[in-house]
Amino acid sequence: xxPPIWSLARKxxxxxxxxGHDIEAGDTIVLGTYVVHHNPRYWDHPDRFDPDRFAxxxxxxxxxxxxxxxxGGKRACxxxxxxxxxxxxxxxxxxxxxxxxxxxxxxxxxSLTVTLSPKQxxxxxxxxxxxxxxSYAPIAWAPAARRSARAADPEPVQRAVGAGR
Ligand code: HEM
Numbered sequence: 001x002x003p004p005i006w007s008l009a010r011k012x013x014x015x016x017x018x019x020g021h022d023i024e025a026g027d028t029i030v031l032g033t034y035v036v037h038h039n040p041r042y043w044d045h046p047d048r049f050d051p052d053r054f055a056x057x058x059x060x061x062x063x064x065x066x067x068x069x070x071x072g073g074k075r076a077c078x079x080x081x082x083x084x085x086x087x088x089x090x091x092x093x094x095x096x097x098x099x100x101x102x103x104x105x106x107x108x109x110x111s112l113t114v115t116l117s118p119k120q121x122x123x124x125x126x127x128x129x130x131x132x133x134x135s136y137a138p139i140a141w142a143p144a145a146r147r148s149a150r151a152a153d154p155e156p157v158q159r160a161v162g163a164g165r
Contacts, residue, residue, distance in 0.1 A: 001046050003069040006034040006116040033068045034116060042066035101125040 008031045016023045023029065038046045042063055043053070052058065070077035077083075094100075102108070103123040111119040 001037045001043070002110065002116055003033045003037060004115045004117075005069070005071070006112055007032050008068070008071055031068075034112075036066060036068060039066070097129055099127045099129060101127070 010029050010031070012023050012025055012027045012029060014025050018029070037043065040046075043066070065072050070080035070083075101124060103125045108122055109119040111117050
């Protein structure tokens with residue numbers, strides 16, 4: 001709902017009418033992605049943390065191009081799939097072992113510079129979860145040599161992640 005790239009720009013090749021506005025060839029058209037993501041015509045409570053809004057039953061029938069964090073059409077982001085897999089992986093590793101809690105009283109505000117970001121940062125309290133350690137030993141993507149060393153002697157791994165807390 002908070003697209004890092006919060007607007008997209010296009011130059012019109014030919015005249016047109018969009019939403020009742022005359023467009024001439026050469027005009028620059030700016031599409032406010034953030035605004036689209038917060039348009040109540042397409043989204044209920046866009047500021048609410050509600051990941052289930054993307055569940056297939058709720059996404060069914062939603063207007064095409066109402067969600068554009070990676071742009072759309074011919075010039076859509078080529079890194080979209082990779083970024084989403086990477087983000088899910090990184091989050092799952094963090095959330096497996098740590099809890100995050102927003103550390104200010106007042107809600108975060110947004111800052112629109114080149115990208116959309118939280119104004120004055122997003123301070124968080126981070127706590128290690130109680131049973132965090134066990135899941136570390138052999139990490140699937142660690143090089144084979146390191147994996148077998150860990151299997152033979154798991155202690156260095158446990159030391160590295162702070163066992164014995
Ligand atoms: C969270 C991460 C990312 C976001 C939010 C993002 C967002 C976007 C957006 C909105 C566009 C469309 C720009 C427009 O229509 O004017 C775009 C285009 C593009 N992105 Fe990404 N991007 C991300 C990651 C990546 C990654 C990881 C790569 C490369 C591996 C990448 C490569 C590109 C390229 C090459 C284009 C231009 C495509 C074209 O014009 O044909 N992006 N990106």
